[in-house]
Amino acid sequence: MAAKPELLSPAGDRERLDMALAYGADAVYLAGSAFGMRAFAGNFDREGLREAVSAAHARGARVHVTCNTLARNREVAQLPEYLEYLDAIGADAVIAAGPDVLDLCRHHAPHVQVHMSTQTGITNYETARVWHELGASRVILARELSLEEVAELKAKAPRGLQVECFVHGAMCVSWSGRCLLSNYMTGRDASRGACAQPCRYQYALMEEKRPGEYFPVFEEEGGTFILNSRDMCMIDHIPELIAAGVDSLKIEGRAKSAYYAAMTTAAYRHAVDAAAQGVAVDPVWRAEVEKISHRHYSTGFWFGPPGQYTESARYVRDWQVLAVVQSCDAAGNAVLSLRNKFSAGDELEVVGPDVAAFPMAAPMMRDMDGFELREPRNPQMEFRMKLPRAVPPLSIVRACRPSS
Secondary structure (H helix, E strand, O other), X not given: OOOOOEEEEEOOOHHHHHHHHHOOOOEEEEEOOOOOOOOOOOOOOHHHHHHXXXXXXXXXXXXXXXXXOOOOHHHHOOHHHHHHXXXXXXXXXXXXXXXXXXXXXXXXXXXXXXXXOHHHOOOOHHHHHHHHHOOOOEEEOOOOOOHHHHHHHHHHXXXXXXXXXXXXXXXXXXXXXXXXXXXXXXXXXXXXXXXXXXXXXXXXXXXXOOOOOOEEOOOEOOEOOOOOOOEEEOHHHHHHHHHOOOOEEEEOOOOOOHHHHHHHHHHHHHXXXXXXXXXXXXXXXXXXXXXXXEOOEEOOXXXXXXOOOOOOOOOEOOEEEEEEEEEEOOOOEEEEEEOOOOOOOOEEEEEEOOEEEEEEEOOOEEEOOOOEEOOOOOOOOEEEEEOOOOOOOOOEEEEEOOOO
């Protein structure tokens, strides 16, 4: 079997970065306050970027900084200084969407690798070769390629060129994000990090002489989602991806929650490690991708077009994060930070970095002054709770609370 691939996780802000690192990411991708394709993620200011790189490197992980919007003249003038800063703080790679950033990196960030974004629409080995000859060390392939096409591209690409592919997360109804619908309908530009995802809307017909009268078009009970796409999930096919020569497995989701960053990373970490050992992933970890907020899953285009999906575009949200462990001693005495209300006697689950989920009933708790507490109520408040066993910091307490 080929070498174990890098596991690349999203880090939309510092909390999500810490979760991704704690739960096993080999590398993270994130953005500064400009030039990134997720304008509504928390992102990082200059000092935040420096601290993020230091935190990742302290854990042996790499940092890839997105610089993949389509820059206007006034913005491209700011790139040299920004790239020099990324070089100075030790960023490992810049994710670029065009030759402008690629060329500027040669002059202003010579110690930083350049990875060509999926926004460049790389679908064949000749395109990959050209980017490599221009100085790119990695290509992030279009999501629309099949496993067979990826394997051929990798086999025919220049030696030393790395191939990165998305393996989990949201899919775009358009070709690798090249969509004008958001801009047209809302004024938010998908190619500049502000997609409003109108492909997820539920649509109806309106006859021109009857304004305000909406006529639903039913394909399934509940309505029509003619542009809808499912989320990608390739956790059951890691051995095939490794055999195809994929160098980096990328999880989509910089705008998603810290819980999402933690549990997708944990699930794929165990799946990659199991595949490298030639064994099946433990079902306990495989189940974690079902316990995050997600749309119905498919394998994307890896095994052929996924087909039209006409059911609801709503997320499946069956599990809710209740608290995050701040510290815990060997006896299980933990300090936690509250995320959602729960009470003594509630049935809970605890999961953590390399700690498979286990059940517990919530005991009586105490506030930080030692007073008995049946139900912590204030968001982010710290409180004390006895856990059945010791767990590491950033472990998560959750409960099954299916959404209606």
